Amino acid sequence: MAEDHHGSIKVLEICTISPPPGSAVPASLPLTFFDILWFRFPPVERLFFYKSPAAFHAILLNLKNSLSRVLQHYLPLAGAIVWPETSPKPAVVTTAGDGVVLTVAESDADFDHLVSDGLREEAKLRPLVAELAVEEERAAVMAVQVTSFGKGGFSIGITAHHAILDGRSSTSFVKSWAGLCKNLVAGGEPVSPAAETMPFYDRSVVADPAGLEAIYLKSWLAMGGPNNRSLKCFDVTIPPDLFRGTFKLNLQNIQKLKQFVLRHRTPTHPPLHVSTFTVTMAYTWVCTSVADGSPPDGERAFGMSVDARGRLDPPLPVTYFGNCVVVRGIALERAKLVGQKGVVAAVEVISDMIKSLEEEGPLNGAENWVSLIAEGAKNNWKPISTAGSPKFEVYSVDFGWGTPEKVEVVSIDATGAVCISESRDGGGVEIGWTAKRDVMENFAAVFAKGLQEL
Structure with a gap:
């Protein structure tokens, strides 16, 4: 051993x-x-x-x-x-x-x-x-x-x-x-x-x-061809010194975030999609942008995957086996994200992405998705993106010896994604993320402080 x-x-x-x-x-x-x-x-x-x-x-x-x-x-x-x-x-x-x-x-x-x-x-x-x-x-x-x-x-x-x-x-x-x-x-x-x-x-x-x-x-x-039929996956480098943390938003936190966004939203912006998902991911996006200590100029990217079974025409059965997700992405100036109303700015652009699924159709721009994914892997881009969903209810998975003490998506260390699930404690959501220790400690401090100031 x-x-x-x-x-x-x-x-x-x-x-x-x-x-x-x-x-x-x-x-x-x-x-x-x-x-x-x-x-x-x-x-x-x-x-x-x-x-x-x-x-x-x-x-x-x-x-x-x-x-x-x-x-x-x-x-x-x-x-x-x-x-x-x-x-x-x-x-x-x-x-x-x-x-x-x-x-x-x-x-x-x-x-x-x-x-x-x-x-x-x-x-x-x-x-x-x-x-x-x-x-x-x-x-x-x-x-x-x-x-x-x-x-x-x-x-x-x-x-x-x-x-x-x-x-x-x-x-x-x-x-x-x-x-x-x-x-x-x-x-x-x-x-x-x-x-x-x-x-x-x-x-x-x-x-x-x-x-x-x-x-x-x-x-x-x-890619690597011509006629490259290799089944090998992208070789993604995982830093050896990553740390993982779990962060929770209870129902009261989520309600306060929603109220903050609705109080401070841009008056000229179209109606917002203010949901548990949008405020959770917006708040996480803001906290990562503050915690990484990057210069104030430049942009921070955010991407999300959305189940498209019910969004297609005709819709697919909910039990359809295989992949049926569509992707959306956006970039926002870091200065806006780390500002006083960063969460509002983040919710507004995430809300716009969700609305585009209905207005433009879930497959709008899909012809470019492979090239975007491949380019991202080649350049080791790791935007804040989503993995999992509270709707999956992973903490209900009982093999006969009780419900899980913890559920983790380990592969987010390779993709840079944020894992989101329902909270094991009941009510609210649970967020998992990986980063180097100093960034993770900064994130934990920013996450806690931001909730106290709502």
Whole structure:
């Protein structure tokens, strides 16, 4: 067991969890333009931390059995992305013997520290998520790691390829797995997920009148090409000295932020979309802009991903499996963000972005999205962006041993995103972010002070 100042990790087992024979969902699933957009984006990594009311071997047995059973309904997660020379586009293919690679490990890290809200070294979380096997010609869709912290608790780390799952699909899978596992823990018979939650796989419902699929495929093939069919993801450098913090806005904080914006809004500005999301992200954007100590000139960028299932014409089922998010971005002068009415300025431009989804359509400008993402990755741009949503209700995910002590999106250390979820304490929201220690300490101070002054 290798020792270092981050604690130690010992791998106990690596196995493949396969779905039962005869699974009925498609063994081959083509990618749509929504999926192809994220084709080479870094995987999404989430961690769920739980207390251990049972012996670890019993926990592990139930997790393995339920994972196998739920995969029969989520068969693409057991497969891999391939892009043969004979195929015009990539697809997920699942063959006999495929499955999700499960790593079982134990750690002597301090569980209570990892699930706290205070500053934690990001390097202590990284060993808890499984590495996704991504090669030039084959990319696994999902990998899982279950780590025991002895009597302290355990974590479930889920690493998923971004080209297959968006946040809604990923969360639906986790909840289906947890529900099935909880039933096994309680001694019940194995049951399928409820019919209304079953994933919807029909790709014919995704209309592409603008030919976005062809545009995106041409862009990826030319990148490092010609005819570059590599499945390798962008190589994103993660600084070794990052710290992670958790910050909360309770219902009273959110209400005060809304009232502040409405009192000080620009009179000539169109009606605002003043919601929990807009004031949370506006306030976070302002605090990061103050905390990083950058010169007052220049701009600070903000981007957001929005679930488009209900915004398309015709709309897609809420259980549609795959990616169905659209992106919007904006830049604002840093001087405006750090000014006395910075939150107001931020809410106004975020509100405008949300309104553009309705006025211009969710796919307006979509032909440029791949080139913008690729340029950002090449230049290591990390604007403040969003990951997660309070609507996912991740703190309700109960595998049979209670709700999570903490849920983290580890991959925000690679993207610079801010993770937002509902608060575990009930009411309000929880914000996760990573930065170097001095910036994170500044952010914590600015975040607390700003709330006191509302």
